[in-house]
Amino acid sequence: MPTEYDNYVDGQWIESERGGTFDVRNPANADEIVGAYQDSSRIDVETAVDAAVGAQESWRRTPGPERGSVLTATGDALEDRKTEATETLVREEGKTRSEAAGEVQRAIDIFRYYGQKARDLGGTAKAASGPATELYTKREPLGTVGLITPWNYPIAIPAWKIAPALATGNTLVIKPASAAPNSSRILFECLETAGIPDGVANLVTGSGREVGTPLAEHEDVDAVSFTGSTTVGTAVARAAATDLTRVQCEMGGKNPTVVMPSADLETAAEIVGVGAFGTTGQSCTACSRAIVHEEVYDEFLEALTDYAASLDVGPGLEDPDMGPHVNASELESTLEYVDVAREDGATLEAGGSRLTGGEYDDGYYVEPTVFSDVESEMRIAQEEVFGPVVAVLPVGDFDAAVAVANDVEYGLSASIVTHDLGQANRFVERVEAGVAKVNEKTTGLELHVPFGGYKGSSTNTYREQGDAGLDFFTSIKTVYMNYGGR
Incomplete structure (x- = not known):
């Protein structure tokens, strides 16, 4: 029998109201059940929100340095369990294994970062127009916040929502993705070890319909932070907007890397390849379009195809170059896009098939895939695949490259590979993306700077991470203090 894991509500590990569970399986071996998790309902959401609301006032009044100490201790507790968390x-x-270890370390760093930021929370002082008057601002927590997180970064993304929410004095309820909830469970055990007060942080597992929607719509939830698909994020934003709940949604991407003639093509192929095939392409910032100047198109395509063919694919615990898809549904979706690309006239240069035979038969493996002869209006160049598939598009000049880069509904991350400083600066100015990189892959983010997208990649309200993460979880109060009388 698989280990059964409970919800964490009001400082207790408890079963869901109806007592049912759902299984999560190992993507590298679908016969292995990783764990059974609570199949929660709207009633469980109500109980968790009530606990969070009940703890609001006490946590709000807890001094910032004390809140920060809990976050720092959480990071320390997670570091003590880093090997376990990585394998989980x-x-x-x-x-x-390498990708997972890096993600766990990021979560550790995030808790420590916001543990220190909690000591510096404050406002600004301004010069008043009259005598004997002080004019200043102060940050205040929103109250109780709902967090809805995806499966592709199941410990880092919960960390970068939970930590700033708690640092600023909010209480919270989080719904992790059902495909990968165990990492969030470890985070909550670390919060418990660090001494988080009862009711301040609550974890409820279950479906989007039964848990996510009620959480987003709850009248006592003062803000909702969501990461996931554009379709679901748009629905979350609409649900929250009915009572003017503050909302932050980070969503999909169709991220380009532009390759210009001045680039070193082996380096460019590696930048594109790592961005496209790292984390099995299951990243909102993954490179899914290589937009290449026609002068170097053929040479670059050969280098990228060779790079894809060189990758070792296998079970993550063996630390290959690329692991499996998270589940059968994601694998099927990627293979469907391969078929769509072929039907639309793109040329398959590498990969494109499910890997079979031996250990591959037990999991959800696909080959790293490269398409050439792609035109910007094709679905493979417009829609988010969320798998290790990259479309290579030829362009005649820099202006055309930027136009093609912007010719999608998304605007999350974009990069250019060039040794021309003028092109690099013009690209940064003109590309429609929340993250712009020069001579770097589209993936990979620093934790102390803002992250978010343009267009369909974001609700374009608040950014995440760094000081921007604190902005979302606080309101600004302006104070006029006349101490001299009238």
Whole structure:
């Protein structure tokens, strides 16, 4: 029998109201059940929100340095369990051991970062127009917040929502993705070890319909932070907007890397390849379009195809170059896009098939895939695949490259590979993306700077991470203090 894991509500590990569970399986070996999790309902959401609301006032009044100490201790507790957390992440999500270890370390760093930021929370002082008057601002927590997180970064993304929410004095309820909830469970055990007060942080597992929607719509939830698909994020934003709940949604991407003639093509192929095939392409910032100047198109395509063919694909615990898809549904979706690309006239240069035979038969493996002869209006160049598939598009000049890069509904991350400083600066100015990189892959983010997208990649309200993460979870109060009388 698989281990059964409970919800965490009001400082207690408890079963869901109706007592049912759902299984999560190892993507590298679908016969292995990683764990059974609570199949929660709207009633469980109500109980968790009530607990969070009940703890609001006490946590709000807890001094910032004291809140920060809890976050720092959480990071320390997670570091003590880093090997366990890494293997848990691999077994439930499918990342390679190296990728998972890097993600766990990021979560550790995030808690420590916001543990220190909690000591510096404050406002600004301004010069008043009259005598004997002080004019200043102060940050205040929103109250109780709902967090809805995806499966592709199952410990880092919960960390970068939970930590700033708690640092600023909010209480919370989180619904992790059902495909990979165990990493969030470890985070909550670390919060418990660190001494988080009862009711301040609550974890409820279950479906989007039974848990996510009620959480987003709850009248006592003062803000909702969501990461996931554009379709679901748009629905979350609409649900929250009915009572003017503050909302932050980070969603999909169709991220380009532009390759210009001045680039070193082996380096460019590696930048594109790592961005496209790392984390099995299951990243909102993954490179899914290589937009290449026609002068170097053929040479670049050959280098990228060779790179894809060189990758070792296998179970994440063996630390190959690329692991499996998270589940059968994601694998099927990727293979469907391969068929769509062929039907639309793109040329398959590498990969494109499910890997079979031996250990591959037990999991959700696909080959790293490269398409050439892609035109911008094709679905493979417009729609988010969320798998290790990259479309290579030829362009005649820099202006055409930027136009093609912007010719999608998304605007999350974009990069250019060039040794021309003028092109690099013009690209940064003109590309429609929340993250712009020069001579770097589209993936990979620093935790102390804002992250978010343009267009369909974001609700374009608040950014995440760094000081921007604190902005979302606080309101600004302006104070006029006349101490001299009238």
